[in-house]
Amino acid sequence: MISKRFVIKRLLLLVPVLFGVATFVFAILHLAPGDPARVIAGQRASEEFVNQIRTELGLNDPIWVQYGRFLLEAVQLDFGESYQIQRGTAITEVLRNRLPVTLEMALYGQLFGILLGIPTGLLAAIKQDSLSDHLTRVGALTGISIPIYWSGPLLILLFAQVLGWLPASGRIASQYSVEMVTGMVTIDTFLSGNFAAFKSAVRHMFLPSLVIGIYSMALISRMMRSSMLEVIRQDYMRTARAKGQGSKITVLKHGFRNALIPVVTIIGIQFGSLLGGAVLTETVFGIGGIGTLLVNAIQVGDYPVVQGTVLTFAFLFTLVNLGVDITYSYLDPRIDQ
Amino acid sequence: MSSGDADGPPRDSTGRGDPSNRGSHDGGASSVSDDAPTPRERVRRLGRAALLGAVLAGLAVLALVLSGESVQFASENVFALGALVFGFSMLGWSGSVFVGDGIENVQRHLGGNSNWTETGSRQAMAVLGSVGLGGMVGASVVTVVLASVT
Numbered sequence: 380m381i382s383k384r385f386v387i388k389r390l391l392l393l394v395p396v397l398f399g400v401a402t403f404v405f406a407i408l409h410l411a412p413g414d415p416a417r418v419i420a421g422q423r424a425s426e427e428f429v430n431q432i433r434t435e436l437g438l439n440d441p442i443w444v445q446y447g448r449f450l451l452e453a454v455q456l457d458f459g460e461s462y463q464i465q466r467g468t469a470i471t472e473v474l475r476n477r478l479p480v481t482l483e484m485a486l487y488g489q490l491f492g493i494l495l496g497i498p499t500g501l502l503a504a505i506k507q508d509s510l511s512d513h514l515t516r517v518g519a520l521t522g523i524s525i526p527i528y529w530s531g532p533l534l535i536l537l538f539a540q541v542l543g544w545l546p547a548s549g550r551i552a553s554q555y556s557v558e559m560v561t562g563m564v565t566i567d568t569f570l571s572g573n574f575a576a577f578k579s580a581v582r583h584m585f586l587p588s589l590v591i592g593i594y595s596m597a598l599i600s601r602m603m604r605s606s607m608l609e610v611i612r613q614d615y616m617r618t619a620r621a622k623g624q625g626s627k628i629t630v631l632k633h634g635f636r637n638a639l640i641p642v643v644t645i646i647g648i649q650f651g652s653l654l655g656g657a658v659l660t661e662t663v664f665g666i667g668g669i670g671t672l673l674v675n676a677i678q679v680g681d682y683p684v685v686q687g688t689v690l691t692f693a694f695l696f697t698l699v700n701l702g703v704d705i706t707y708s709y710l711d712p713r714i715d716q
Numbered sequence: 717m718s719s720g721d722a723d724g725p726p727r728d729s730t731g732r733g734d735p736s737n738r739g740s741h742d743g744g745a746s747s748v749s750d751d752a753p754t755p756r757e758r759v760r761r762l763g764r765a766a767l768l769g770a771v772l773a774g775l776a777v778l779a780l781v782l783s784g785e786s787v788q789f790a791s792e793n794v795f796a797l798g799a800l801v802f803g804f805s806m807l808g809w810s811g812s813v814f815v816g817d818g819i820e821n822v823q824r825h826l827g828g829n830s831n832w833t834e835t836g837s838r839q840a841m842a843v844l845g846s847v848g849l850g851g852m853v854g855a856s857v858v859t860v861v862l863a864s865v866t
Binding site: 392395396398399400401402403404405406407409410441442443446601602605606609641644645647648697700703704707 | 791792793795796797798799800802803804805806807808809810811813814815817818819821822824825826852856859
């Protein structure tokens with residue numbers, strides 16, 4: 380049973396995280412070269428017109444006034460309007476359309492990581508120094524070392540070009556039209572009951588999720604192996620075996636849950652890597668998510684989009700870590716006492 | 717055969733370090749090491765850092781103005797620099813609390829032990845944050861003074 384006090388404490392931690400991110404982004408954008416008013420007005424606009432826009436945006440106010448106003452608006456989830464990418468559209472609206480794309484990919488990537496990483500790590504620990512252990516360790520090391528911009532094109536080459544099993548880019552085949560409910564195509568096609576469209580969406584989502592999940596899987600696998608090896612050597616495990624319990628039951632009943640504790644902690648940490656990897660993966664697979672939006676916004680100097688996107692990333696990251704903490708306190712009930 | 721008494725592992729070996737340090741076994745009385753700073757010392761340390769930040773920012777604004785830049789330019793850049801340090805430290809502090817255990821676990825299980833601890837990180841980030849906040853305040857105050865003089 381998770382205590383309310385523990386959850387509230389972790390929720391309160393969201394405040395300094397988001398406040399820190401907001402301040403950091405505000406500072407970075409003010410230190411970066413370029414003038415947002417000039418971006419809006421265009422390069423050929425007169426200085427008078429640019430100054431007028433500057434006044435309208437409040438850029439002529441003292442910087443601490445701008446900072447205070449930015450924080451107040453951020454608290455109300457008002458990041459203003461896009462300067463360039465979708466000129467005049469509210470940032471929340473821009474993010475609402477793009478966020479589910481990245482979220483879907485990151486969630487499947489995480490799922491890949493967990494579903495493949497935990498069993499392989501467990502197997503490697505139980506069969507320590509066997510061939511499967513060595514293969515798992517080499518695989519994990521390779522997975523951690525390979526960058527997305529290299530593994531992505533290679534997998535496209537193999538599965539899309541050579542074998543022709545999976546599509547190389549996009550989210551769903553063009554012949555299907557999906558009524559968006561959640562914004563995640565696999566879920567929306569499933570909800571609509573169109574199985575052919577669902578199959579197409581899953582096939583499109585498979586490669587990007589695999590690419591983004593490889594690193595996660597490798598890290599989880601290595602952590603699981605190391606943690607399990609440590610648990611196996613504990614006295615209580617020896618006691619259980621001495622009482623005549625089979626080694627499989629000993630490992631799964633007494634060891635697995637305890638070995639999961641440190642593994643769970645890093646799942647939250649590397650979700651940040653998943654979100655960071657989304658930028659590259661979306662670019663490689665031509666998926667228009669929040670990652671590509673951020674890159675485009677930086678390139679054209681669309682500051683409100685940058686601020687909104689980075690804050691959304693931070694919020695997602697902290698939310699996932701909150702979930703991890705709750706899971707963690709379930710695995711080790713002493714933590715929330 | 718029951719194996720109930722085989723349960724109840726010493727979980728301090730699998731995660732958050734020694735649970736007694738978190739006050740989870742002894743009714744919440746967390747152990748404090750002998751060299752931990754007292755609240756008064758902490759406040760003094762943070763105050764000194766904030767003062768240092770304010771002085772540095774004030775001098776930076778003055779230096780920029782004397783080198784021929786406008787007061788607005790100097791103020792904006794120095795304030796933003798202070799905000800950058802402050803924002804980074806806020807993020808570092810809360811990040812240390814959020815994922816400190818995870819980082820410590822990664823160090824323990826995957827090697828690369830750098831003696832990084834959540835507590836040490838939080839203390840360092842608090843000092844850094846004070847410097848940043850002091851810088852923001854210092855830059856603002858000096859700007860107001862300069863604006864009233866010129």
